[in-house]
Amino acid sequence: MDIDWSLIFQIIVVVNAALAILTVFREKRDIAAIWAWLLVLVFIPVVGFIAYAFIGRKLPKNRLFKLHSHVQMQLDERLEEQRRQLGSEQKTASDVISKRAISAVNMFSKTSSSFLARQNKVKIFTDGRSLFHRVIEDIEGARKSIHIEFYTFYNDKLGNEILDLLVKKAQEGVEVRVIYDSWGSMGTTRKFFKPLNDAGGHAYPFLNTRSVILDFRLNFRDHRKIIVVDGMIGYTGGFNIGDQYLGRKKKFGNWRDTHMRIIGSGVFGLQARFILDWNATSPTSLINEDKVDPKYFPVTTTKGSVNMQIVSSGPDSDLQQIKMGYIKLITLARDYCYIQSPYLIPDDSVLDALRIAASSGVDVRIMVPSMPDHPFVYRATQYYARQLAEEGIKVYYYDNGFMHAKTMVIDDSMASVGSANMDYRSFKLNFEINSFIYDEKVATELKNIFVNDMDRSTLQTPEMFKKQSSWLKFKQTFSRLLSPIL
Known part of the structure; x- marks a missing residue:
């Protein structure tokens, strides 16, 4: 009996198309993403479905942030207490920023629970060497806590220099906690952070991902860059931790990026974000049923001139x-x-x-x-x-x-x-x-x-x-x- 390969091929095409439609429409997503995934699933049979299994499925929000609402409530209470202590209630937002900016401030307050942080001191960095020279100085001066969250923390010269310093501070009794993204830090394994864990510090891949290869939520990455030292000094921007960000990789040559060093109440927003991410990542939470430790949000006496809002976003929210x-x-x-x-x-x-x-x-x-x-x-x-x-x-x-x-x-x-x-x-x-x-x-x-x-x-x-x-x-x-x- 002859096999009708033409018929078999037609059946495969029809079944593949039907499965593609069912797969893509199972979850709520925008029209552009629907058509893009249909293109992949229909025209690249089998391989397209493997790709979808790793990078196409949405992240279930009920698994994203354990205790999210409880922690956020405590953080909001702490930040409100800080505002009272700083006397900021004596001035309205319109007294310190332009009328044109008020609408942006109100929008972020509503959509991101982001407060207007006032009187900050800010330094802009565009060169990795000068940035990490200052970062190392601030980490060396830490007395209570060092919180670090990066998409990339490479096992290279700079990565090991930062790690060795963190180990030293942990041995001195400073609380050291690190969150890294397992995909962005490809090649950096849990073994790399063992000296830090042995010294009393803590390091985990974001959402405690066990394996990059078997991670079926590969599409959702922790791209944040946060450093908070003693709750008083903060860094955020585009730089990651690795030699290429110092221009040491021939492939990229000079690395042109922008980062910020913040002193003032703007650091509270970075600290709050880190705590939420740590609670979602670590088996032990920084905030549980007890009140948030005041050491994470020390009263600032900084008298700078910069007003800002720290805004975070991710697949845990549809607001973008x-x-x-x-x-x-x-x-x-x-x-x-x-x-x-x-x-x-x-x-x-x-x-x-x-x-x-x-x-x-x-x-x-x-x-x-x-x-x-x-x-x-x-x-x-x-x-x-x-x-x-x-x-x-x-x-x-x-x-x-x-x-x-x-x-x-x-x-x-x-x-x-x-x-x-x-x-x-x-x-x-x-x-x-x-x-x-x-x-x-x-x-x-x-x-x-x-x-x-x-x-x-x-x-x-x-x-x-x-x-x-x-x-x-x-x-x-x-x-x-x-x-x-x-």
Whole structure:
């Protein structure tokens, strides 16, 4: 009896398509992601379903943050007590920030439970060597606690230097806790942190992931970068812990990033985020039924000038708080909006905000790397760069190494520095944290940094994109189709 291979193939195609539709529509997701996954599942049978098993399924929120509401309530009470002690109730938000920024402050207060932290001192770092020199100094000076959370904590020269210092501080009796992402820290195993654990410190992969290979929630990564020393000094931004962030990797060369050192009540937001993530990760919680330890939120006497809000987002919320913040800043811009991001894969809402701003006469400029670190992501970035350039937005390719900064600044008045890229993944899939800043001095400094970077960049014109080969344009267009799941 002859086997009708044609019929068998048709049956496989029909069954595969039916399973693809059932699989994708089982969970609530946006239309763009639905079509992207249907494309993968239908046209790449079997392999597509394996990919979906690891990176396509949504993260069940009831497993995300144990004691989340209880912990958040205690943190809110502690932060309110801090505000009373600082006497901040004597001034309303309108007394310390511009009227234009009030709407952003109110939005973050409602969607992210983010309070307006006032009178902070802020230092901007754009070079890894100077940043980690200061980080090491602050860790060496720690007396009570060191809390560290990074997407990447590599087992290399810098990683071992930081680890050795943490071991030393733990041996001195300082509370040392580390959260790292098992995928972002590929090659760094639990064994790497054994000296720290033996010294009395603690280190866990985010959500206590046992194995990267067997992690069926591979798509959801802890992309945050947080350091809190003694509850008084905080760091956040784009740098990770590893040699490549010091420009030691030949592949990337100079590493151009942006990070912040914060002293003041803004640190409370970083500390609160770390505590929530630690409670979701560690078998032992920092906060349980007892009241939060005051040592984690010491009263600050800092008299700086910078007002800010620490905003976090992730798949534990459908609000996409940081994306909303980006859109808010873009729509508030009247003169200019400068953006730096290693990836440029915006969704329709961000694209529309950029178009509206540019059409309204706002000088919109976006800077991305001139080299890839992820092929599909880079081609998708090129697609959107071409589209935006054709619509009158100035897009620059940074030529002096790898551009990894995630910043936005508008009108010498408001800015954002953090871990979130301008892409779908940071908006919906990753756990991110940003600082939204309402300060003329910091905003002007970030603007000047952008302008200086323009001297090391090439403006991409529509004519330059037209000269690209048909094959390159095809790769860009194809990568763009997968952008909702990259």
